[in-house]
Amino acid sequence: MKRALPAYAAIAFAFLHLPLLVLAVFSVNSSRFTQWDGFSLRWYRAALADGNLLEAAANSLAIAIASTLLATVVGTLAAYGLHKRHVPWLSGSLYLSLVSPEIVTGVALLAFFQWAFRYLGAQLGLHTVILAHTAFSISYVVIVVLARLRSLDPSLEEAALDLGATEWRTFRRVVLPQLSPGIAAAALLAFTISFDDYVITSLVAGVDSETLPMVMYSAARRGASPVLNAISTVVVVALGGLILISERLRAA
């Protein structure tokens, strides 16, 4: 078992990572076909020249930034509240929304928006995607920030309260500064999850709010393409970087 285990682990890590590495390698292949034909950045240039793609990327970025800001603020406040006070229905609901099958969350939001919009006269668009992303990101923020809160020394906070600071002031001046690495980590995660999401997004997006994963999805459905390899590589490297920073902050 002593030697078998490392050998197995090597294979398992290869299984997890090789497919993406292969994708990256072929994204700089000058041939359109799956045989190596020399290094070239032509597929990256092709991606940059695609207006549709750039617009979708801009949409994804706008949605991710807006929903991350909202979810981080709301989730951080909620984490502190839940840290102070046991509210089983709220933690239960956050947990349930985290583990519900995405497709169910997605169609439920679609049905809800369509039902509400009959009375409000609104339509699906960027705003509905931002709302949906905010809703599912909050749970992740709460988990990450709550873990940080639990590792803090409670005596500082107690001292502030004993000295007459209000809860809000204590939170602002004592708790928040200590929480900042955790909050940053949570925000980076929320951003990644939002930028990546396809299933829920595709259901609640309007005609003018196509996101990058939506464009990539329809391309992947038609098969593989070297341009898609190039975009995938950029997204994986960029989001992977954010994840690593987030992990560092969480460990700090």
Added chain:
Amino acid sequence: MRSRFSLFLAPAAAIQALLFAAPLIVVAGYSLLSRGAYGGVERPWTFENYARLLDPLYGAILWRSFVMAAAATALCVLLGFPLALFISRSGRRKNLYLQLVILPFWTSFLIRTYAWIFLLRDSGLFNSALLALGVIQEPLPLLYNSSAVLLGLVYGYLPFMVLPLYATLEKLDPALIEASADLGARPWRTLIRVILPLCRPGILAGAMLVFIPCLGAYLTPDLMGGGKTILIGNVVQNQFTTARDWPFGSALSLALMALAIVPLMLGVRRRGEALL
């Protein structure tokens, strides 16, 4: 004094109520209505949509989804356990190895699925290589079948199994393993009689994290099954888009939610461990 913390909770509670609970209530309402002429919903109220769930056609799809999710979960336990065991025993390198699991855990599910399309399709890397080597004359049909869907699910959710397994293995008291060895048990016996039973919470937590999304999988069967391996997630999506039968889609999604929640309720006490 206590009540003032409600202000911290209010925004999250409002969003949960409005964007999680209310949508489910709307879906529950829709599931009891009839399909409208133009794709909306109409009265009369009816249980017809639930009766249709018993149709053998949908029964078969539900069963297939269940089997697929169970198979993916079992494979993830089999493949994930040795990896988690390896990481938990790798001393200073532990963090590096852990990062190697965390990275795909959070990276784009869509892109990770696409990578396999690139590898498996007729003109993909595997087939091109085998053709070039002369091993095969015709490309092998590796993609667009249920094995491909299973592979996609296992690949997608393996990290979700490894992380909770690792968390339990990490907390395992090494004295118990030493005691087992001192008393003459061979490593294999220690593994099966001591380590595995102690890992039950981790296995259950991981199984939940894999089984639930697999049961509702939409993206993987659509992309890697090529419309041939239809799972319940695809039927739900189809009812809300192409078929425009929202009442039936609503009933189906509530059924899916119920199927997903049963295992959840069994494991809900372990949620601390389930969430990283």
